[in-house]
Structure formats: C-alpha cells, structure tokens
Amino acid sequence: MATGIRTESEAVGLATRSTRGEVGGWRDQPVLLRLVSIALFAGIWEIAGRIPVSFAFPTFSATFTAFIGLIADGSLPLAYVSTLQPLLLGIVLSAFLGVGLGTLCGLWRTGEWLLIPVFIVLQAAPVAAFIPMVTFVYGIGMTAKTLAVMILALPVIVLNTYKAVRNVNESLVVMCRSFLGTRWQVVTQIVLPDASPVIFAGLRLGVAAGFVGVVLAELLITPTGIGDLITFHRSRADYAEMYATIASIIALSTLTLIVLQWIEVRVFRPETRGA
Amino acid sequence: MRAAVLRKEPSSMPAPIDPIVEVRGISKSYGSTEALRGIDLDFPRGKLSSLLGPSGCGKTTLLKIIAGLIKANAGSIAVDGKVVTAPGPERAFVFQDFALMPWATALRNVAFGLELRGKARAEREEIARHYIAEVGLAGFEDKYPHQLSGGMRQRVGLARALSVDADVLLLDEPFSAVDEQNRRKFQEDLIRLRSNQNKTFIFVTHSIEEAVYISDRIVLLSPRPGRVSQIIEPEIDRSGDPDLIHRDKHYLDTVQEIWQGLKQYAE
Ligand SMILES: Nc1ncnc2c1ncn2[C@@H]1O[C@H](COP(=O)(O)OP(=O)(O)OP(=O)(O)O)[C@@H](O)[C@H]1O
Ligand SMILES: [Mg+2]
Numbered sequence: 347m348a349t350g351i352r353t354e355s356e357a358v359g360l361a362t363r364s365t366r367g368e369v370g371g372w373r374d375q376p377v378l379l380r381l382v383s384i385a386l387f388a389g390i391w392e393i394a395g396r397i398p399v400s401f402a403f404p405t406f407s408a409t410f411t412a413f414i415g416l417i418a419d420g421s422l423p424l425a426y427v428s429t430l431q432p433l434l435l436g437i438v439l440s441a442f443l444g445v446g447l448g449t450l451c452g453l454w455r456t457g458e459w460l461l462i463p464v465f466i467v468l469q470a471a472p473v474a475a476f477i478p479m480v481t482f483v484y485g486i487g488m489t490a491k492t493l494a495v496m497i498l499a500l501p502v503i504v505l506n507t508y509k510a511v512r513n514v515n516e517s518l519v520v521m522c523r524s525f526l527g528t529r530w531q532v533v534t535q536i537v538l539p540d541a542s543p544v545i546f547a548g549l550r551l552g553v554a555a556g557f558v559g560v561v562l563a564e565l566l567i568t569p570t571g572i573g574d575l576i577t578f579h580r581s582r583a584d585y586a587e588m589y590a591t592i593a594s595i596i597a598l599s600t601l602t603l604i605v606l607q608w609i610e611v612r613v614f615r616p617e618t619r620g621a
Numbered sequence: 622m623r624a625a626v627l628r629k630e631p632s633s634m635p636a637p638i639d640p641i642v643e644v645r646g647i648s649k650s651y652g653s654t655e656a657l658r659g660i661d662l663d664f665p666r667g668k669l670s671s672l673l674g675p676s677g678c679g680k681t682t683l684l685k686i687i688a689g690l691i692k693a694n695a696g697s698i699a700v701d702g703k704v705v706t707a708p709g710p711e712r713a714f715v716f717q718d719f720a721l722m723p724w725a726t727a728l729r730n731v732a733f734g735l736e737l738r739g740k741a742r743a744e745r746e747e748i749a750r751h752y753i754a755e756v757g758l759a760g761f762e763d764k765y766p767h768q769l770s771g772g773m774r775q776r777v778g779l780a781r782a783l784s785v786d787a788d789v790l791l792l793d794e795p796f797s798a799v800d801e802q803n804r805r806k807f808q809e810d811l812i813r814l815r816s817n818q819n820k821t822f823i824f825v826t827h828s829i830e831e832a833v834y835i836s837d838r839i840v841l842l843s844p845r846p847g848r849v850s851q852i853i854e855p856e857i858d859r860s861g862d863p864d865l866i867h868r869d870k871h872y873l874d875t876v877q878e879i880w881q882g883l884k885q886y887a888e
Contacts, residue, residue, distance in 0.1 A: 521720035524688055524708045525734040525785065535737070539724050615724050617765035 404586040409593060412586035421575065422594065429571030429595075432488050433560045436495025437553055444500050444552060445545060448507025452514075452541075453533065462508060469501040474562050486568035491560055494567075498559035499552040506548025510541030542614040550603050557599040641666040641821050642687060642789060647696035649682055656682045658846040660696070664789075664838075669815045669822040671832040674842030674850075675883070680825040681717075681793055683847065687823065688714050688791050700789065710738075713787035717794045719774045721766040727753065727777050728762040734785035745784075752780040756810065772803030783814075789821045797827065808835050809863045816859075829883070833857070833875045834866060841882060851882055 388406045395405030404412070416422035451458045477494050484490040514537045522536045538545075564573020572595050579588040611618055640663035647660040656679040664670050672680045685691040687698055689708040697704050700711055708714075713734065721730045728749055729736070735745035753762055756776040766774055775795050782790050796804040812835055815822055826832050832839045833855050841851040855875040857866060866872055 517716065517718050517720045518722060520690055521714070521716060522737070524690055524712075524714040525737050525781075526708055526710065527737045531737055535733075536722070539722070542724075617724050617767060 402583075402585045404589055408586040409589045412584070413590035413594065416575075416587060416590055416594075422591065425571045425575045425591070429560055429564065429573070432491035432563075433495055433556060435488075436492040436559065437499060437556045439492070440496050440499035440503055440552055440556065441549055443496075444503025444548070445507050448504040448545070448548075449511050449533070449538070449541075451504070451508045452511025453537070458508070461504070465501045465504045465508075468497070469505060473497050473501075474558075477559075477562055477566055480563075481567040491563045491568060494563035495556040495559040498555040498562075502555060503545075503548045503552040506551070507541065507545045510544035510548075511537055513544075514540050539614060542610065546606065546610040546614070550606055553602055553606060554599060557595065557602075561595065639666045640664060641701060642823065643699040643702075644683070644687065645697050645699070647683065647686060647693045647698070649679070649686065649691070649693050655846040657686075657693075658848050660847065660849060662840060662849060664821060664823055666788075666821055667819055668837040669811070669824060669835055670838040670840060671824045671826055671836040672840050672842060673826060673829065673832045673879070673883075674847065675844050676827070678842045678844050679847030680842060683842075684714075684791050684793050684823065684825050687789075688712055690714070710785065711787050712789045712791060713782035713785050715775070715778050715782045715790065715792040715795045717797055719766070719771075719778045719798070721774055721777055723766050726763050726765055727758065727769065730766070730777050731780045731784055734781055738785075748784050749780070752784045753777075755783065755814075756780045770803070772799045772807065775799055775807070783818070783820075787820070789823065792822065792824045794825050794827065796831070804831075811835055812859050812863065829876050829879045833872055833879065839879065841879065853879065 391406040391409075395403055395408065398405075413422075447457075447461060451461050476497055480493045480497070481490050484493060518536045518540060519532055522532045527535065560571075561573050561576075564571045565577060566573075569577060572591060575591045576588055579585070579591065642662075642664040644660050644662040644664075647657055648655075649657040660683060672683060674680055682691060686693045689698075689705055689712070692706070699705065700709065705712075722733070725733070728746060731753055732745040732749035735748060736742075740748075750759075750762060753759060756779050758773060758776050758780065761769065761773065766777070769777065775798070779792075779795065782792075796807055799807060808831060811822070811824075814820075815835075824832075824836065834857075837854060839853045839855065840849060841853065842848065843850040853875065855871065857869060857872050857875075859866060
C-alpha cells in the first residue's frame with residue numbers, strides 16, 4: 347500500500363535535489379534573473395491587456411494603479427486582516443499537527459495503519475467539496491475558515507512527512523544507536539533532519555493548499571476578506587481592482603514559500619546553502 | 622560484575638594473554654539463512670585483530686553483534702569481562718559507508734558521539750579538533766561531507782570513533798569505498814594509531830594483503846555459515862619504513878599461506 351502513495355512532492359523533491367549544486371554562469375545571479383523574469387511577465391501582461399485579450403482583462407499598469415488605490419483606501423489591508431488570521435492559524439496548526447502525525451505514522455506501525463489510509467483518501471478526494479459542509483457544521487466564522495485551510499493543507503503535510511520518515515537513512519540510525527543515542531535522540535538528531543527536505547516540500551505544498559483553502563472558503567461561504575473583495579469587484583466590473591486583489595494574494599503566497607525555503611536551508615540543511 | 626568473567630576453554634587456538642573482547646558460542650540466522658555458527662573467539666587487548674573471509678561469511682554480522690547492534694540467536698559477548706547486549710561506551714564503530722550526517726560539518730560529525738552523551742559544546746569540540754588533527758584532517762573542520770573525498774570522509778568516521786575514547790574500535794571494511802592510494806596511506810595511519818592510542822582494533826576486511834599488513838592477529842572465517850577456520854598471528858616488525866613491510870619475506874609468506882588456505886573456498 348505504501349508504494350501506492352505518490353504525492354506531488356516526489357516530483358518537487360527530486361527536482362530540487364537534481365538542480366542543487368549545479369553551477370552555471372547566469373545561474374549565479376538569482377536576484378537579477380528573478381527581476382528579469384518578473385519584468386518579462388509584466389511586459390507580456392501589459393501587451394495582452396492592450397490588445398486586449400478580453401474586455402475583462404486589464405493591463406498591468408491599470409492593475410498596478412488599482413493596487414495602489416486599494417491600499418490607499420484601506421480596503422485591501424482590511425481584507426487581509428480578516429483573511430490572514432485563519433490562514434496563519436490554519437497553516438501553523440497544520441504544520442505542527444501534520445509533521446507530528448506524519449512522524450508518528452512513520453515510526454509507529456499501528457499509527458500508520460490507523461491514519462495513513464484516511465489521509466490518502468483525503469488527498470485524493472476533491473476536498474474543496476467539503477468546504478460547504480464545514481460551514482454547515484461550524485458556521486461562517488473564523489473556525490470554518492481555519493478548518494477549510496487545514497482540510498486542504500494537512501493531508502499533503504502528513505503524507506510527505508510520513509514518507510520521508512519511513513525512508514530515513516537506516517545507516518545513520520544505526521550510527522546514532524551505536525554512539526549511544528536514545529530513541530528520542532535518534533528521532534530529533536537523525537530522523538527529522540534527514541527527512542527535512544521532503545518534509546519541507548510537503549510544507550510548501552501545504553501552505554499553497556492553505557491559501558487555496560482560505561480563498562475558497564471566502565468565495566464559497568463566508569463573504570469576508572480577500573475572497574469577498576474579489577467577488578465585490580467582480581460584481582461591479584472593476585476588473586483592474588479584482589486582478590490587483592488576486593495578484594496580491596498570489597504574490598503573498600509566493601513570498602511565504604520563499605521564506606519557508608529560506609528557513610529550511612538556514613536552519614535544517616545548511617550544507618545545501620551556496621553549494 | 623567482575624564475577625561474570627567468562628574463562629576461555631582450552632582449545633587449539635593460540636592463547637591470548639589478556640582478552641578484552643570474548644565471543645562465546647555466537648550463532649546467528651537470518652530466517653533460513655544461517656550466517657554464523659558457534660563462534661568462539663578472544664580478541665587480545667591493545668592489538669589489531671582482523672576478521673577475514675569470503676563475501677557473505679558473516680563478518681559484518683559478527684562485528685555488529687560485538688557492537689551490540691544485532692542480537693545473536695545464541696551465545697554471548699563479554700567486554701572487559703562484562704556481558705554486553707547493547708552498544709556501550711567502551712566500543713565505537715567505524716562504518717563501511719561512513720555514516721556521516723550530510724547536514725553537519727566534519728567538526729560536528731566527529732563530536733557527535735560526545736554530543737549524544739551530553740558533553741558541553743566547547744569541551745566536545747576541543748576533543749573533536751584534536752582527533753581531526755590526529756587523522757590528518759586539520760583545516761577541514763568546517764567542511765560538509767559532500768565537500769570531502771571518500772578517503773577524507775572515512776577519516777572523519779575514524780575521528781568520530783576515536784573521540785568517544787572507547788577501548789575497542791570496530792571497523793567494518795573501512796577502506797572498501799576508498800581509492801588505492803588513500804587506502805595505503807590509511808593503513809599506515811592505522812598502524813601508527815594502533816601503536817600510540819593503546820586501543821584494541823577489530824577490523825573486517827576482504828583483502829588478505831591488508832589483513833597481513835596491519836594485523837597482529839588474523840581470524841579466518843569459513844564460508845557461510847561462518848565458523849572460525851584458522852587464527853594466524855603474523856610476526857611482522859612494523860616499526861620501520863612501511864614500504865619495506867610489503868617486501869618483507871615473512872609478510873609475503875603469510876599472505877601466501879592464507880591464500881592457500883582460502884583458495885579452496887574460491888569459486
Ligand atoms: N538483514 C539481513 N537479512 C537477511 N540476511 C542477511 C541480513 N544481513 C546479512 N544477511 C545474510 O547473512 C550472511 C552474512 O552477511 P554479512 O553481511 O555478515 O557477510 P559479510 O561477511 O560481511 O559479507 P561481505 O564481505 O560481502 O560484506 C549473508 O549471506 C547475507 O546475505
Ligand atoms: Mg560485510
């Protein structure tokens with residue numbers, strides 16, 4: 347059964363591993379490269395908006411102006427206050443719970459038998475369909491939104507952690523035991539650091555899924571926050587404002603993922619830094 | 622617990638003066654595969670003993686049983702007269718695949734055994750630095766394993782085993798993943814270490830030449846199920862130029878003698 351589990355992280359984990367350590371001239375300038383890539387994207391957007399692709403598709407410049415306007419009139423910051431609370435809570439809970447449960451399942455057979463099938467089903471299911479159900483049970487408040495985030499984020503975090511812990515480098519575990527490591531030391535000093543690249547791949551996917559969860563919840567059930575802002579501007583045909591809101595949440599999600607990667611390299615896998 | 626001393630029964634083996642590790646009646650099977658059968662062995666204190674035998678005869682298994690990493694089906698292991706069943710501070714292991722933590726620097730890897738024992742950071746790093754220098758890796762303390770060559774990685778593994786100050790060092794084919802030049806250099810270092818560290822080395826190898834070159838005592842194991850087939854004590858003077866040993870008549874004769882004994886198992 348275990349071999350039947352394939353999470354997206356497998357691909358992600360492999361990709362990060364194979365590119366790691368490669369050196370090439372232009373690759374040594376990641377900041378420059380990213381700026382060029384963003385500029386290129388903005389340029390294409392601008393052109394597409396001017397053609398125009400669709401009357402509902404604003405140019406980059408109009409969207410950017412709208413973005414400044416949304417910040418200035420306070421509606422965007424206000425929406426984020428309401429969106430970020432359940433998002434942050436849901437992600438932090440999912441991260442700790444997910445890594446904890448995944449580790450437990452990886453180390454303990456009974457836990458594996460009890461929990462892993464549940465998470466496999468959850469991951470395979472179109473869980474967005476559960477979100478209206480959550481509202482039905484928990485209303486439209488903070489709890490419902492937090493749960494929506496967790497339903498989407500938790501399975502991938504649990505499954506990745508579980509898989510990483512199961513595939514821990516056995517020879518390092520034996521080494522730790524031979525140097526008198528306790529069971530606890532084996533887990534904290536060997537298993538978790540060894541599993542951390544795959545765990546973090548899961549966390550990145552989990553965080554991205556969490557963003558999906560909170561926006562879905564706001565679009566589908568609790569008209570507040572960013573989701574509500576998107577709906578509101580769409581209903582008024584303020585397409586520039588709508589796109590600015592959407593782009594802002596995408597940017598925030600990307601930024602969060604970059605920060606997460608930075609933490610990973612910094613704290614857990616220093617050997618991959620600048621390798 | 623001194624009372625638990627196991628006395629050596631009279632046998633045809635050359636009698637060691639002062640055994641530090643005593644192997645008594647060890648048998649081990651993996652399912653239906655019988656790996657070891659009735660091993661009785663003494664390892665003399667302060668000497669370098671080699672386990673030599675054909676592939677799959679149970680050398681690694683025996684070493685890991687001595688280390689307390691694998692449970693035997695029958696028999697017992699005593700170290701310094703005390704029966705042991707789990708890893709202990711008096712034994713340290715050097716792994717064939719190095720078993721270094723890729724996320725830790727050479728310094729932290731070497732100090733890891735002491736870290737697990739809760740020794741303060743400054744103290745354990747001082748000890749680790751000493752042994753890093755001892756194995757010839759001074760200046761590489763802050764490198765990560767992937768920045769080191771195979772030979773250097775195994776030196777880190779050796780320094781880690783030395784730094785916990787165990788009396789018995791267990792080495793499982795430590796040079797098998799190392800190139801020939803490094804291997805030679807390493808063998809010379811081991812001879813030097815063994816004469817100035819006052820430790821007991823138990824060394825697994827495939828190579829007859831290597832075993833004769835570095836060992837005070839060679840235990841020949843028969844093919845599976847592994848049994849002790851012969852014990853040889855090459856009397857080679859290792860105080861002089863290491864290169865001369867390879868041309869020493871006694872060295873060459875011993876290599877030949879062992880080869881004659883093992884030849885029957887080849888094929
Ligand atoms: N975990 C295991 N499960 C099943 N069989 C095993 C296991 N470990 C070893 N064996 C078997 O036990 C026998 C002895 O293995 P061992 O690794 O001790 O041999 P070895 O003398 O170290 O061999 P080599 O020289 O190739 O390293 C082999 O036939 C091997 O296939
Ligand atoms: Mg072996």
